[in-house]
Amino acid sequence: MPPPRPVIAADARADAGGWWDRNRFWLLGALVLGVLAFWLPYRDAVHEFQDRREPRHARDVAAGQWGEYEGSRWRLAGVRRVDGLPAAFAGYPHGPSSLLIVSYDVIPGREATPDLLDRCKGRLSDAQGRTWDADAIPHASLDRAQQRLGTRCGSRTNADFEREAARAGEPFRFHHLYQVPRDVPTAALRGEIAFPPFTTTPPGTYVRFELGSAAARD
Known part of the structure; x- marks a missing residue:
C-alpha cells in the first residue's frame, strides 16, 4: 500500500485560496458592518452637535x-x-x-x-x-x-x-x-x-x- 502523499506548500496555498474564495462574501459583509458600526454613531453625533449649535x-x-x-x-x-x-x-x-x-x-x-x-x-x-x-x-x-x-x-x-x-x-x-x-x-x-x-x-x-x-x- 503506497504511503500517503505529503502535503506540499502548493496544496496549502490552494486550500488557503479556496477558503478565502468560499468566505469572501461573509468577510465583505463583516467589513461593511464593522465600518457602519463606527460611522453611524459618528454621523448621529455630528448631526446632534449641529442641531445644538445652530437652527437647522x-x-x-x-x-x-x-x-x-x-x-x-x-x-x-x-x-x-x-x-x-x-x-x-x-x-x-x-x-x-x-x-x-x-x-x-x-x-x-x-x-x-x-x-x-x-x-x-x-x-x-x-x-x-x-x-x-x-x-x-x-x-x-x-x-x-x-x-x-x-x-x-x-x-x-x-x-x-x-x-x-x-x-x-x-x-x-x-x-x-x-x-x-x-x-x-x-x-x-x-x-x-x-x-x-x-x-x-x-x-x-x-x-x-x-x-x-x-x-x-x-
Whole structure:
C-alpha cells in the first residue's frame, strides 16, 4: 500500500485560496458592518452637535397665519423697507443698502415668561443660503422713532424708560431691524425666529415666514 502523499506548500496555498474564495462574501459583509458600526454613531453625533449649535429645522408658517413654536403663537405682522440709506449708515461706508423693519406678533403661552421670550433671535435668509442677523445695526444710526421700536420678543422699554412685558394669552408686537443689500428684493427673503438650539424640541427647530412682495417703502 503506497504511503500517503505529503502535503506540499502548493496544496496549502490552494486550500488557503479556496477558503478565502468560499468566505469572501461573509468577510465583505463583516467589513461593511464593522465600518457602519463606527460611522453611524459618528454621523448621529455630528448631526446632534449641529442641531445644538445652530437652527437647522424650519417650521414654515404661511403669510398672515399664526404658527405654533415653543409653546407660543407667532405671526408675521408686516414689513417696512427704507431704501434711501446714507452711504455711511450704521457708522461705516458700504454699498447701496436698505433698512428692513420686520414686525411680528407673539401670543405667549402659559409657560412663556417675558425673560424666556427675550432669548429669541431673529434672522433673514434667502434661497442662496445667505443670512443676516437681526439688529446688527447701531441704534445711533436710527432716528428717534425707530429707536423706540421694541426689538426683543418679550419686553420693551417705553418712552418713560419703563419695562413693558408680554402677557400670556395677549398679542405682543416686536420688531427686528436688518440692513440688507439694495439689490435683494423683499420677496426673496424669509424672516426667522429661533430660540437657542439646545433648548427647543426637537433641538435646532425654528419658525420661518415668507416676507412676500407687499412691503411698505420710504
